[in-house]
Amino acid sequence: MEKKFIPAYLLTFVNVLGFSILMPILPFVVNSYGAPKWVFGLLITLYSAFQFIGAPLLGAMSDNKGRKPILLISQAGTLLSWIIFVIALTLPEYPLLGFALPLWIVALSRILDGITGGNASVTNAYVSDVTTPKEKSYIFGYLGGIAGIGMIIGPGLGGITAATSLGYMGTLLTSIVISTITLIAVFKWLKESHPEDKRTPKDKTNILEVLIIPLRVKRVNPSPFIKVLFTMKFFFSAMMGFYIGTMALFLVDLFDFNVKELGFFMFVIGLFLALNQAFVSKFFVKKIGAFKTLILGLILSALGLIAITLTKDLAWYIAYYYILNLGLSLCFPVFNSLISVNANPKKLGEIMGISEGINSFCMACFPVIAAIIYSAIGSDLYRYMVLLPVLGLVFAFIGIKKYGNKLS
Template structure:
């Protein structure tokens, strides 16, 4: 349960931060593949650049989560957002740098591509954004700090809604901006402005949520005020009591929860790697039809994770919602294997309902198990697990699809069904707490 001094902190500023972060990211990703090709890359190079963010987030996420437990959520959110802003500035520089060829590569294994200076800058931009990309894990810890246990599933659902709204608005805004004479420069400029807005929002409207009056590591404290909210600024002494990564794995049930995280995210990313190719090869969709599908899917997720989850969470526990959601989500992947347009849209409905019930509930259970003292480090470690799963899912999803086609969705279904059976154990976790 949050402390009395944090109960009055509004969740809406951090929801806005979440929305802004997703909006900035989704603004540029739709035409990233075209930039890569223009700068000399091929499909392999695009895949590597796309994986730079989760790969470096694997390093930065757990570390930033740990730091947020020590130094406070606000400072680390500011650091992470500043890193995102700098990464987009580097991205913008790549658009103005001449395409100077450093090396031509022609290989039967790697294909043909050219190493150029702007291509290297894209690598650096995506890697740096990933390294400082712990804002999701820290934002989740922030929500856990200010939320009572009975409202956690609902509030984590709101976090997912904010992200999905960003994914709806970003590509649409990118489409409008990129048709101007400025091409990709205008969407990238928009990403820079949006990231700056996020930085200012955190600085002036997001109060510190990390209270450490009860933290044994604190030797003294002094009162400070930020945006009219009084909080305790801890002056730490002694490193032994600071939470570390081993502390996360030592918490009862956390390793089990991280395994469920891992299975779910591998399945998700196998879907995201295979579905665009599947839609072109099997469903014969064009870019517009694919864009409509993902927009419709995101809109349904917003509805489910918003008003629907708010009502359902009052009738079912987090563990029950995780069980119900996972069986629905697994069935969605089974329907995709048939290669029928009508079944694909039916699968999208199941995806929205299954994911909308399951994912916020799993996040809620994880935050309850972490307790007050280890929210940041646990959320950071979970972010690391999702990064590993994202990389593995993207790589193997594309490879498996090239071997067995739509059968890849059946493998994803098996992974989700495994998470379904594992979720029954979550009932005992909630009873113990």
């Protein structure tokens, strides 16, 4: 492993970990302070919303100031956010505007972690600066794999460390150690890849275009088929936002999991996802093509959402859940591959940025909405969520009708 890539690997891992390690403990933290379930969704939304805002701003700053200082500042911000979280759990449960004071401080830590954790764009820019065209073909693949590992390891690590004698502090101290190691690695091993002679001032960022994705789509003006894919991705990402905002709550309600059991179960879910994406999705793409694989994934997602509400038996639940997991696994890798194949090569970077922006927007908006609705109607929410992949399928068939010759 080349030393120059170590900081990028660590930054990618820590960014994902900052989201995933808290998934099994946040429901219990929220409940311990007597807050309603929707607060769990709000805390997820705060992180994603400020990451959505922070990513383009940090990227622009790195073009003007260099990669290393921005990465150091952003990683220091992530470390500080974990320290603030630790402080929050030591504070008295003084009521403030309807909630315990520690929850307000936890929210502040998630905001700080989100806005400084939006450094993926800077990390990718650094990797682009220091790699040859040949290296890019596999280094970015490694980064995607490392992000997947973070999603697998994070929930399990969160549950196991919270189950120690230190409780939630065990999870937070683990995160502090990992963030500190990453900060040291960036300082020691990352060399500035964007010299001053290449730092030309850019036009001012249009904040409206950053926040309002249809304006970005209008400016780039992609092909009609890409617009169909964007619409399909919106409905799929909205479903994922609802799923992420409620799944931990649903599992705790259904099986009365403690924090360790929830973390382990989510670890198993992550393994399913990794294996399906690594092997099963490739099999289907090879056999039936990418677009038909996407359609199959949306169908299985819809069936899986209904299936997981049909049993309270853990063994059957795992079997039913695999249907949903497989559906998600077939969709994840195919969206970007279809977009990249069908996009104008001269606008590929911007178009892929819009694709990621759609996902970030949905993760920023829908978890808290989902948690509020779940608090009111429980698992019935999943039967209504079926409408989202079904709407994705409607646009898929529009794509087949209009652009069938382009689909593969």
